[in-house]
Amino acid sequence: MMTNRAFAFVVAVLIFGGSISAQSAKSTAELTSLLNEFLAGAGRNDVAIHEKFWADDLIYTRSAGARINKEELMKGVRSAPAPKPDDPVTTYTAEDVQVKTYGSTAVVAFKLVGKTVKGDGSTDVSEFFNTGTFVRRDRHWQAVAWQATAIPKQQRQTAAAEVRTEPKPTKVPGRTYVRGSQGGCYYLNAIGKKTYVNKDLCS
Numbered sequence: 001m002m003t004n005r006a007f008a009f010v011v012a013v014l015i016f017g018g019s020i021s022a023q024s025a026k027s028t029a030e031l032t033s034l035l036n037e038f039l040a041g042a043g044r045n046d047v048a049i050h051e052k053f054w055a056d057d058l059i060y061t062r063s064a065g066a067r068i069n070k071e072e073l074m075k076g077v078r079s080a081p082a083p084k085p086d087d088p089v090t091t092y093t094a095e096d097v098q099v100k101t102y103g104s105t106a107v108v109a110f111k112l113v114g115k116t117v118k119g120d121g122s123t124d125v126s127e128f129f130n131t132g133t134f135v136r137r138d139r140h141w142q143a144v145a146w147q148a149t150a151i152p153k154q155q156r157q158t159a160a161a162e163v164r165t166e167p168k169p170t171k172v173p174g175r176t177y178v179r180g181s182q183g184g185c186y187y188l189n190a191i192g193k194k195t196y197v198n199k200d201l202c203s
Contacts, residue, residue, distance in 0.1 A: 021191045027101045027141075028193070031108055031134060034141055036182070039092040039112075050077050055135065055142035063128055063150040088124075090116040093182055096196060104136040111151070127151040169198045177201045 034053065041049030058070040097110040112128040133145040171177065175187050185202035186194040
């Protein structure tokens with residue numbers, strides 16, 4: 001028979017574990033919302049959203065191999081000319097988003113897809129693997145480190161061909177699959193966290 005002390009310990013562990021899980025889920029939701037807000041603003045070169053998203057002590061490694069800080073990044077944002085009616089329009093979305101939280105620190109990894117529509121109606125698509133490290137300060141998340149890696153067009157084409165030739169994945173009985181706002185497919189695991197799977201499972 002379990003003693004009162006042992007029972008109290010088990011209850012405390014369950015409460016503590018549930019608290020951590022709830023906090024992790026809350027942080028994941030906050031970071032996902034912040035990322036989507038940032039990508040929407042980045043497409044229109046929104047200075048305010050850049051100020052909010054990047055920490056003052058940012059270290060940013062660009063896909064071209066250059067390393068810059070926030071001051072240099074913001075200088076480029078502010079110096080960009082105002083868009084003209086016939087200028088190309090670029091929209092950004094995040095795919096395969098993964099969020100790992102560690103208390104007041106978090107790592108966010110995703111595939112950035114930039115779709116540019118030109119004046120003649122043609123489109124150009126670019127893709128990057130992005131990884132950001134975030135720190136929560138004064139109840140707000142900001143990116144303190146960022147790494148962007150361009151995905152070569154040939155690699156994207158090869159990956160797309162492999163996806164087309166793969167057999168359709170099998171759904172697990174009793175599991176509910178949900179399509180996210182960005183088009184990804186996920187289910188909630190045993191602790192309530194999103195686990196992303198092949199998009200075909202949501203079709």
